[in-house]
Amino acid sequence: MDKVRLGMIGGGSGSFIGAVHRKAAALDACYELVCGAFSSQADNCQQTGLSLGLDASRCYADWADMLVQEAARPANERMQAVSIVTPNHLHAPQAIAALKRGFHVILDKPIAMSLVEARAIQAAAQASGCNLALTHTYAGYPMVKEARQWVQQGRLGTIRKVLVEYPQGWLATAMEQLGQKQATWRTDPARAGAGAIGDIGTHAAHLAEYVSGLRICELCAELNSVVTGRQIDDDAAALLRFDNGASGVLVATQVAAGEENNVRIRVYGELGGLDWSHADASSLRWVRPDQPVQIHRAGEGYLSAAATNNTRLPSGHPEGFIEAFANIYRAFALVLQDNAETRSDTLASNGHDYPSIAEGLRGMAFIEAMQASAQSTQKWTPVKL
Ligand SMILES: NC(=O)c1ccc[n+]([C@@H]2O[C@H](COP(=O)([O-])OP(=O)(O)OC[C@H]3O[C@@H](n4cnc5c(N)ncnc54)[C@H](O)[C@@H]3O)[C@@H](O)[C@H]2O)c1
Incomplete structure (x- = not known):
């Protein structure tokens, strides 16, 4: 091609x-x-x-x-x-x-x-x-795709709870006052729009919807500007309600001193739960009542096509951030190259999917609902498109 x-x-x-x-x-x-x-x-x-x-x-x-x-x-x-x-x-x-x-x-x-x-x-x-x-990067990780498959296959049963967190520590001090390039525009409302909720909260919200297959329909949020003099939120949290009635919690903070990019998602249904963490991105944990915990690993033969098709190396050879991006790039190229075998339905079922404008619209609706809820006394706010 x-x-x-x-x-x-x-x-x-x-x-x-x-x-x-x-x-x-x-x-x-x-x-x-x-x-x-x-x-x-x-x-x-x-x-x-x-x-x-x-x-x-x-x-x-x-x-x-x-x-x-x-x-x-x-x-x-x-x-x-x-x-x-x-x-x-x-x-x-x-x-x-x-x-x-x-x-x-x-x-x-x-x-x-x-x-x-x-x-x-x-x-x-x-x-x-x-x-x-x-490029919602985390959706490109093979074990995130595996997690999504588990939910779709019904392994967890009806989803009841989604816990998603993205703690970072790099903005725990006023890096922008030192002229740090990435911090300077990210803390300027005119160039960033939103702070922690835009920069990493949108990743967390996307991950929650991508893995659970549910949509956040309502939220109750708190936004803080923790670092003195900062004009934008650097710390955010919300209670979530999903369209099937499940509830959730989202935390996105850039002032968790010492944390790196510690994204983690846990999803629990009536039959069990899953746990994926960026710090151990090749593993996916499966918990069930009265069963030993199972840890499924990237590159192993028992995984779904969605995970396997987004893994390049045999198990035990860690893949990471660049490969997750590359999975999004490759899925997009397959669509642009318009190969007969690459119609979007087939691609998606093979794990060659990528976030697009629909996910972008949802991300903006999430940010706007977070901001409205944080300012409101009524608190629970719909995520409206
Ligand atoms: N998906 C992810 O995981 C992820 C990670 C980091 C950043 N981002 C996003 O990527 C974007 C860039 O972030 P970054 O950290 O690389 O920022 P950065 O400040 O490091 O880079 C921004 C670049 O844009 C260039 N630029 C600014 N104005 C320009 C203009 N008028 N014409 C051409 N180039 C111009 C700058 O010179 C610089 O090269 C942001 O939207 C950020 O949210 C996403």
């Missing part, structure tokens, strides 16, 4: 996630990076692009110019999809412009700054017929 010709907006030297996207795109030889507008600084754009082996003529100083110039290239050369890995306030304008010019989009979360913006992205995608993948 031909590689998808990929461009990138953001991801210049000194940034975080752009390089992870590039490594993920390269992992299965599904993509070829052909161009980029990697930074708001022209010299960084050029330097980053050249260091990646790009032709100087395709290292653009301005992302809007890149879209115009790439669209004007011959069809067999031009960029086909663009990865957008910029601060949140740029997601909607950049994604909409790319979609309008006929480019598929791989966008990092949160999809936008508001539900209104997310709807505008949806409208642009519908009008252009282009696809969008939203």
Whole structure:
């Protein structure tokens, strides 16, 4: 199959996630990076692009110019999809412009700054017929896909309780006052939109819905700005109600001093429960009454196709964050390459699924409900699309 010709907006030297996207795109030889507008600084754009082996003529100083110039290239050369890995306030304008010019989009979360913006992205995608993948990374892990299968197979019975947490500690001090690049825009309401709830709470909410197959329909939230002088939430918690009547708890905090990226989800049904943790991402724990605990491991022959098809190595060779991203990238490439065997139903049943605009809309509705609930005295607030 031909590689998808990929461009990138953001991801210049000194940034975080752009390089992870590039490594993920390269992992299965599904993509070829052909161009980029990697930074708001022209010299960084050029330097980053050249260091990646790009032709100087395709290292653009301005992302809007890149879209115009790439669209004007011959069809067999031009960029086909663009990865957008910029601060949140740029997601909607950049994604909409790319979609309008006929480019598929791989966008990092949160999809936008508001539900209104997310709807505008949806409208642009519908009008252009282009696809969008939203990189909720944790849905790319094989044992998260296995967990989802267990729920779908009914192994846990009717789901009653979902506990999801994402504690981080890197913003436990005022990193933004030291000029730390990633902290500076993440704590600026004008560029981040939301703090901990947008940055990591959306991952937790997505994971809860992805694994349980349920939808959060109502929540009761508390948001805090713990670090003195911070203008945005850095600590969040909520009680959740799901559409089948199950309840849940979500914690997303960036001030848990000493914690890394310790995402964990536990789901309990009437027959038993599952437990997945990012710190031990190759394991999935199964608990049942009057039964010994079982620990299922990535790469083993007893796993579902969904897990197996998203694992590259035999068991005991740990795979991680880049591979989880790569699973999203590969699933998206399979759709773009439009192979007869890769119709979305077949892909999804084989575990080649990826979050998209629907999940982005839900993420924005979650953020807006969290903010409304935190300010309300009535507290329980619907998650409304
Ligand atoms: N899925 C995940 O697990 C995950 C992890 C980290 C970050 N993210 C998301 O990725 C996005 C980027 O986060 P980050 O930590 O890499 O930020 P970062 O600050 O490290 O990088 C942002 C990049 O965008 C570039 N940029 C800014 N304005 C630009 C413009 N006008 N034109 C072109 N480039 C421009 C910057 O120069 C920089 O290269 C955010 O939306 C964040 O929420 C997702």
